[in-house]
Amino acid sequence: MSFDSVNDILDVLQKQAKWQEQPFQLLLKIWPEVVGIVANAHTRPLSMQRDVLRVATSSAAWAQNLTFKRQSLILKLNEKLSISLVDIRFSTAGWQSSPETVKQQPTVLPSAHPSYVDDSSTSDKAIAPNNHANDANTAFGRWAKLIQRRSQNLPLCPQCQCPTPPGELQRWQICSFCAAKQL
Ligand SMILES: [Zn+2]
Structure with missing residues (x-):
């Protein structure tokens, strides 16, 4: 393998990495308008791997609620971001790890x-x-x-x-x- 072709491969990999990272950043930006303000407060997109988006939710009820709506969310996201998401997995896993969401939770004296x-x-x-x-x-x-x-x-x-x-x-x-x- 020539030096040039190695460089070509690195170049391609770099472009791929950028391409894979970008949609998720864009997704974070448009997420509130796609799910709505209320649902946005109870959700946090965690990652997008291949064609599956993982979203943390504040409760199991929200995970269930949004799982019912995921087909329309997938359509909207795919259209707006020109991506080809196949599924969205909502789960309470990963919700607690965010310091922002801890602040958002109501404090009961x-x-x-x-x-x-x-x-x-x-x-x-x-x-x-x-x-x-x-x-x-x-x-x-x-x-x-x-x-x-x-x-x-x-x-x-x-x-x-x-x-x-x-x-x-x-x-x-x-x-x-x-x-x-x-x-
Ligand atoms: Zn008693």
């Missing part, structure tokens, strides 16, 4: 949960698991003490007599375990 117990009234600084808790056993010991101490100050569930966060009593008049048993 722990205090909004009925099982939340306000630490400020029961904890003292010596047992608060904040500083230098790098030894797992020490950390666990502190945690157990905190739970124990916290439990002693809690009202009891009228049904099972277990220490119960006030939020749960307010909501169900009994602890969450008893409430779950009644369902």
Whole structure:
């Protein structure tokens, strides 16, 4: 094989690599308009290999929802990008790895949960698991003490007599375990 033909092959490979990378970059650009704003917030194209596009979704429901619509999405993408996609695979795999999407997820304040117990009234600084808790056993010991101490100050569930966060009593008049048993 001559030097020239090796160069030719490298040239072709380079062009191929560029050609293969470009449609995906373009696809990322037009993805929001193809799937719509709402679906765009719940999806993230991961890769395009051969003629299969892989898209991460925020939930299994979104994966299912979009799988039903994939034929029309494939048509639109193929038309707009002059590519020949054959399939789109929607899956929740890969969704969590994106730092952007973590920010997008709604944050629920722990205090909004009925099982939340306000630490400020029961904890003292010596047992608060904040500083230098790098030894797992020490950390666990502190945690157990905190739970124990916290439990002693809690009202009891009228049904099972277990220490119960006030939020749960307010909501169900009994602890969450008893409430779950009644369902
Ligand atoms: Zn109970």
